[in-house]
């Protein structure tokens with residue numbers, strides 16, 4: 001098993017969606033000054049690394065993942081001086097900031113793309129995938145946000161966009177473009193950034209010739225993954241990126257690397273991998289929404305065991321080659337409780353059980369803003385309340401497939417990315433203290449803000465927030481920290497249904513901890529493969545053990561145990 005050796009492996013990471021964290025200037029949108037104001041909240045939680053979703057200049061077609069100037073801050077978020085101040089203040093508190101590096105695509109409002117449109121013979125035109133193709137798109141690839149992955153520009157040329165049509169893909173085959181990107185990455189690292197979370201990076205290599213594929217849907221199109229995700233040859237680009245940038249700084253790089261098979265993890269995050277670590281999405285969407293959210297199974301309907309086994313497989317494979325990340329939420333998903341637990345069973349105690357399930361796995365834990373409060377989905381009433389481009393697409397797909405608007409909004413409520421993008425509730429004042437009273441935040445405030453908010457939970461020792469703080473203290477503390485950071489992962493009680501259970505063993509110190517999390521809505525008694533030395537933490541009051549190896553759990557209860 002590979003041992004820890006880098007500064008970042010001991011940290012707890014926290015993801016901020018800047019638009020929705022804290023609105024310091026009262027314009028309805030979160031900003032950098034707001035984040036700086038709240039650094040002490042993060043320090044108090046025990047966070048050592050903060051990943052900021054994009055704050056670069058952007059038309060905000062896809063929440064900032066469409067960048068029109070890589071070396072400037074969008075006025076919505078403030079100025080470069082605000083960014084420098086945030087970096088300074090974070091450093092003072094021992095917090096490293098990661099920015100989001102979005103280099104598979106830029107915005108169609110980036111000067112490069114504007115020049116490319118205006119002049120087909122310009123150098124900038126070679127930075128993108130432009131193909132002359134008359135009235136039909138050059139191939140039948142479907143964009144990840146729906147519809148063709150090609151957009152005509154009126155002069156016979158079409159350009160490729162794997163995401164929205166306002167996000168043209170950059171042509172990584174062009175060395176001049178690559179060098180410009182590397183220079184930009186160094187510009188940020190020179191500012192003392194802790195590193196980057198790297199967006200959609202597995203898509204930068206496309207199959208040469210850009211061939212059509214066999215249609216996989218009624219629209220005659222085909223998902224672009226087979227042709228443009230982790231495509232052979234991508235390693236040359238990723239190695240060069242690393243050598244020209246990251247290798248020269250003491251930074252951490254976290255790749256958004258969906259679809260990398262376990263056998264290839266070593267190339268990505270092994271000893272000489274392209275990145276320090278990565279997000280593995282193999283177990284983050286048990287419902288697999290291939291052809292629209294309306295086709296997905298609800299929690300309780302999908303295969304629990306298959307989901308759990310993917311989590312185990314990811315842990316086992318990663319510990320052989322490096323150090324992964326663990327997460328249940330981010331800005332692209334509904335809240336975890338909505339993904340994994342039937343609605344009728346939701347409660348703060350279940351939030352704690354979910355938290356324990358993932359937080360003690362092997363890897364650097366990420367908390368997504370509001371997760372530590374046990375936030376739930378936002379309960380949108382109408383599509384008019386939605387900002388997210390992918391939600392609008394899924395809503396349309398549902399209507400086209402015959403669902404009524406009432407039926408389609410039920411799917412939005414369950415799966416929309418906006419569910420986790422609503423303003424962070426700081427207290428029970430108007431707008432949850434996110435924006436001043438009288439200001440309308442860019443996305444509606446969560447209906448539960450009067451009870452589920454940071455201030456209320458800070459004063460309640462039984463709150464989800466207090467539970468997270470306890471988990472952070474356990475994970476980073478002297479007593480158990482080493483076991484939880486370095487210990488080997490091994491699944492246990494695999495034959496039991498609706499159960500996630502594993503040990504973490506530190507060979508060096510000869511100690512083992514175990515997590516046992518019941519996903520059953522019924523009480524249960526389990527015979528453990530060991531005697532319990534100590535109950536370290538429980539998601540709810542625990543019944544006394546009837547024997548040292550016999551554990552009785554309430555519905556959806558979990559525990560962290562020390563093994564005899």
Ligand code: NOJ
Nearest residue numbers: 062065102163199200332
């Ligand atoms: C992944 C990001 O997390 C998501 O929010 C974005 O829409 C796509 N990449 C495109 O950049």
